[in-house]
Amino acid sequence: MILDKEWRILTIGDGDLSFSASLQKHFSPRALTASVYDPLSIMTRKYNDTFYQYLKNEKIQTLFDFNVCDKKTWGDLKQHSFDVVIFQFPLVPAFQNFDEYKAHAKNSNINVLNRRLLRQFLLNSFKYFLDEKGQQLCFITSKDVKPYRQWNIESALHMHTNIHYLGSIAFDINKFPGYKIRNVDRDKHVRDTRGETYMWSLQKKHTLSSQLHKLPYHGENFCAICRAGPFSTENDKQVHQASKKHLQMLDFEQAWLKEINKN
Ligand SMILES: C[S@@+](CC[C@H](N)C(=O)[O-])C[C@H]1O[C@@H](n2cnc3c(N)ncnc32)[C@H](O)[C@@H]1O
Secondary structure (H helix, E strand, O other), X not given: OOOOOOOEEEEEOOOOOHHHHHHHHHHOOOEEEEEOOOOHHHHHHHHOOOHHHHHHHOOOEXXXXXXXXXXXXXXXXXXXXXXXXXXXXXXXXXXXXXXXXXXXXXXXXXXXXXXXXXXXXXXXXXXXXXXOOOOOEEEEEEEOOOOHHHHOHHHHOOOOOOOEEEEEEEEOHHHOOOOOOEOOOOOOEOOOOOEEEEEEEOOOOOOOHHHOEOOOOOOOOOEOOOOEOOOOOHHHHHHHHOOHHHHHHHHHHHHXXXXXXXX
């Protein structure tokens, strides 16, 4: 992850606050606000750690019950005052019961729900959280394995907006001592597979751009949505296009386009 000590940072969905605590302890940015989706009581019950106490002692603003999609939950957050908004390993929470599932996901699928969360994260960050005169950056760190890679993070989330995808960089957890990547609902660490931090801005060419990996899967000889190729022959390409993996990705993309066009 590329960060500058002069930046004002907002973290989103920081399950147990270990990422924000690590940032504060080992990086000491100019300003930091941390936010957690769960209320304090639930976070304490799930993790029972001391990261919140540490942030409190450091006088870091920490907001609980903070849903990035719902303005009404943002409480005392000072809007338009950040340089970068970071969402580490996002994932929609599991439904508690069938009624909740019916209310949120009946006409959708879990792939669309995750993309919807991340699109909303980008839209709200640029509209409400980031300072127009600041760095204007949004970071999402995710894993390059199923189901996360099926969200088509680099291309799908900012479709039909004025937001630009800048590129990505490998996430090095060793730079964040004490950070425990959490499972969405349980007191478990997520398996330690490689993470990648994806970056967006309203500026098409940001000063960060030259340090980032660009989309390598574009052009006739590749399949961008599956991140496959280059195909060595036309036959290879056709075999890929007939594969279960590709057909499933096509379904996801179609469902997502329907979702975007609906809104
Ligand atoms: C896999 S966990 C990762 C937790 C933490 N960011 C980490 O890196 O360990 C996914 C997190 O996304 C949060 N989340 C899901 N939906 C959210 C929303 N609408 N607003 C804010 N956070 C959300 C969950 O509460 C959960 O903490």
